[in-house]
Amino acid sequence: MKLESSAFGNGGVIPRKYGYKIKNLSPPLQISEIPKGTKSLVLIMDDPDAMDAVGKVWVHWVLWNISPNTREIYENSIPDDSVDGNTDFDEIGYGGPAPPDKEHTYIFKLYALDETLNLKQGSTKVEVEESMKKHILDETKLEGKFAP
Numbered sequence: 001m002k003l004e005s006s007a008f009g010n011g012g013v014i015p016r017k018y019g020y021k022i023k024n025l026s027p028p029l030q031i032s033e034i035p036k037g038t039k040s041l042v043l044i045m046d047d048p049d050a051m052d053a054v055g056k057v058w059v060h061w062v063l064w065n066i067s068p069n070t071r072e073i074y075e076n077s078i079p080d081d082s083v084d085g086n087t088d089f090d091e092i093g094y095g096g097p098a099p100p101d102k103e104h105t106y107i108f109k110l111y112a113l114d115e116t117l118n119l120k121q122g123s124t125k126v127e128v129e130e131s132m133k134k135h136i137l138d139e140t141k142l143e144g145k146f147a148p
Helices: 050-054 125-132
Strands: 002-004 029-032 040-047 058-066 104-113 136-146
Touching: 002 136, 040 125, 058 125
Parallel strands: none
Antiparallel strands: 002 029, 040 058, 040 104, 104 136
């Protein structure tokens, strides 16, 4: 399974307009090589570098029940029938990079599941991760850097 973005390469710099305090647009993402038997996809974006600054991995985006037929998540949108979760900004939906101290690496993690998740909008990353345990067929990631 592959997760890419036309806005930045893996390990590259995430353009400024995707930053939380700038335009807060979600970046375009392309998905390919989804395994057979996939019933839904889950996308989680977080910032493990926030551990030094705020004492935890900061959650920026949680999106689930993405159709396995989805090949692109367009800029500043979510696919039909997918469900947005709560972020550490205490908001539902995408919350862009917002490093408080120095350049951070943001990780977009994509999971292929053998089921859809029965969770309500606004569920947390922890709830999504707990719900998808034992249902992950494949996973991949895309990393991007962003500086204040």
